[in-house]
Amino acid sequence: xxxxxxxxxxxxxxxxxxxxxxxxxxxxxxxxxxSPAFQHPVLATECFGLSFGNPVGLAAGFDKNAxxxxxxxxxxxGFVETGTVTPLPQPxxxxxxxxxxxxxxxxxxxxxxxxEGAHRFVANMKQxxxxxxxxxxxxxxxxxxDAAYDYATCLEAVYPYASYITINIxxxxxxxxxxxxxxxALSSLMKTISMKRDEIAxxxxxxxxxxxxxxxxxxxxDRQDIVETxxxxxxxxxIVTNTTVTRPGDLKSRHRGEQGGLSGAPxxxxxxxxxxxxxxxxxxxxxxxxxxxxxxxxxxYARIRAGASLxxxxxxxxxxxxxxxxxxxxxxxxxxxxxxxxSIREAVGKGSR
Ligand SMILES: Cc1cc2nc3c(=O)[nH]c(=O)nc-3n(C[C@H](O)[C@H](O)[C@H](O)COP(=O)(O)O)c2cc1C
Numbered sequence: 001x002x003x004x005x006x007x008x009x010x011x012x013x014x015x016x017x018x019x020x021x022x023x024x025x026x027x028x029x030x031x032x033x034x035s036p037a038f039q040h041p042v043l044a045t046e047c048f049g050l051s052f053g054n055p056v057g058l059a060a061g062f063d064k065n066a067x068x069x070x071x072x073x074x075x076x077x078g079f080v081e082t083g084t085v086t087p088l089p090q091p092x093x094x095x096x097x098x099x100x101x102x103x104x105x106x107x108x109x110x111x112x113x114x115x116e117g118a119h120r121f122v123a124n125m126k127q128x129x130x131x132x133x134x135x136x137x138x139x140x141x142x143x144x145x146d147a148a149y150d151y152a153t154c155l156e157a158v159y160p161y162a163s164y165i166t167i168n169i170x171x172x173x174x175x176x177x178x179x180x181x182x183x184x185a186l187s188s189l190m191k192t193i194s195m196k197r198d199e200i201a202x203x204x205x206x207x208x209x210x211x212x213x214x215x216x217x218x219x220x221x222d223r224q225d226i227v228e229t230x231x232x233x234x235x236x237x238x239i240v241t242n243t244t245v246t247r248p249g250d251l252k253s254r255h256r257g258e259q260g261g262l263s264g265a266p267x268x269x270x271x272x273x274x275x276x277x278x279x280x281x282x283x284x285x286x287x288x289x290x291x292x293x294x295x296x297x298x299x300x301y302a303r304i305r306a307g308a309s310l311x312x313x314x315x316x317x318x319x320x321x322x323x324x325x326x327x328x329x330x331x332x333x334x335x336x337x338x339x340x341x342x343s344i345r346e347a348v349g350k351g352s353r
Contacts, residue, residue, distance in 0.1 A: 016098040016107070019318075024063070027071035034074035035322060038329040042336050043078075045344040047287050047309045048209040048236045050133055050163055054078035054329050055344050056300065059291050059312035060137035060166065060213070064115045066124040073130040075322040076329070081312065082121070083137030084168050087153045089117035090141055093173065097260070100318070101253035105295065106267070107315050109243065110260030112173040113139060118157040125161035136162035137213065142174055148192040155193065155210075159200050164208055167193060170215035170242035172261040178215055183225040190233035209236035214278075216241035216270045216292060223274070227281040237287040239312070240275045243267065244292075264315035268293025272306055279307025284349050295320065297331020304332075307349040 011019045026032050043054040057079040058072055066082035073080060092114025099108045115121070118138075125136070136158040140150035155165055169180040169189070180189055193210060201207040212235055214226060230238060243261025248270055271292025279288060290308030294300050295316035303311050317324055332344075341347040 012100070012102070015096065016100045017095060020098065024068055027068040030071065032071065032075070032322065035076050035326055036074070037076040037078070038326045040329070040333045042333055042341070042343060043329055045309065048164065050209065052078045052133060052310065055304070055310045055332070056325050056328050057081060057289070057310060057312040059314040060084055060135070060168065062314060066121050066128070066136070069125070069128040069134060070130045073132040076325045077132070079133035079135060079163070079310070081135035081137050081166060083115070083166070084113050084139045084171065085115050085118055085121040085136065085154060085158070086113050086139055086141045087118050087150050088141050089115065089120065099255035099258045101251060101255050101264070103252035104256070104264065104266055105316070105319055106251070106253070106262055106264035107318065108255060108258045108260045108262050110173045110258070112142065113171065118154050122157050122161060125158065133163040134161070135164050135166055137166040137168050139168040139171065139174070139177065147180060148189055151189065151193055152196045155196055156200060159208060160204065162208065164211060164236070166211045166213050166239060168213045168242070170213050172215070172243060172245045181214060181218065181222060181226060183229060186226065186229045187232070190229060190235065194233055211235070211237040211239055211289070213239035213242055216244045216267065216274045217246060218274070223277055224281055227278060227286070230286055231282065235286065237289060238278060239289040239291060240278055241271045241292045244270055246270070263292065265293050265295060268299065272303060275303060275308055276306040279349055295324070297328045297335060300328050300332055301335045304344060304347050305350050309345070309348050
């Protein structure tokens with residue numbers, strides 16, 4: 001039994017958000033034993049100009065304030081995405097606002113971007129020492145009247161300390177946020193953001209990738225519009241997907257009626273299908289990060305073969321512990337070798353067997 005096998009059942013007796021706070025505390029206090037990255041040449045990959053030791057990343061929302069970055073890298077992730085951070089601190093929605101649907105291996109959350117704000121986030125980012133690839137996921141304050149201004153402000157604040165920046169336009173718990181995925185709004189936002197990025201890149205001499213994170217709850221027309229708009233603005237990549245407001249399948253948990261975004265196993269099919277469609281629509285010309293319901297090496301491999309260059313995990317970590325990162329990487333090596341692929345990149349978009 002690994003460390004998580006010992007403490008997991010205890011942690012799961014706590015309310016979900018208290019368990020999350022306890023996990024952050026344990027990471028910060030270095031109470032969680034390190035699990036160094038599993039290294040294998042077949043796992044090393046390049047994406048949007050960055051070199052990843054392995055393709056398994058931590059999804060946004062676990063370390064919203066970039067407070068435990070070094071401890072997270074010590075768990076073997078190929079990259080860690082912090083945030084979502086907003087320009088000003090905000091408390092988020094009233095508790096309870098995270099629900100574990102254990103029978104369904106899922107979570108519903110309606111946190112509403114609780115975070116300590118960009119100033120604190122940047123101060124935390126300055127503290128960490130790991131050389132790993134660090135994403136900063138940014139968005140707007142709940143009461144902001146000018147979304148583009150908020151994104152631009154956050155972009156400028158986090159830019160020097162992040163390896164890449166994610167524009168989150170898909171969280172379901174901020175009213176109106178997902179409307180930024182609509183064609184005209186998206187085009188205008190992408191224009192503002194790429195001008196801002198180019199301005200900062202010129203001033204600093206460093207061009208950093210900017211990705212957009214999209215929802216699984218999009219019509220075929222929305223998907224088409226997003227791909228066309230992203231290509232027109234030379235977006236560096238898309239993260240597919242955030243949580244869903246739908247309730248797919250036959251959920252068993254008594255929490256299934258809670259409002260918020262659903263993640264974990266029941267999201268898997270929808271997130272996979274969305275990713276495959278975005279890959280097809282973009283003809284593989286936009287690098288994609290696959291996320292949503294990934295809980296095994298087989299899931300990660302299926303996402304890669306559907307078009308993901310990298311993957312991220314969150315909810316499955318809550319049920320399986322950080323040992324999952326190594327299990328996915330070890331399993332991926334076996335699956336890639338079984339199918340004769342010499343690299344992750346070779347397998348991207350190659351379809352299911
Ligand atoms: C408790 C919780 C908080 C989250 N917070 C954020 C967030 O702040 N920003 C974001 O882009 N995604 C957030 N997400 C979404 C995840 O990053 C991910 O896209 C989603 O959970 C699907 O992946 P999973 O099924 O592996 O969890 C959150 C998810 C959970 C469960």
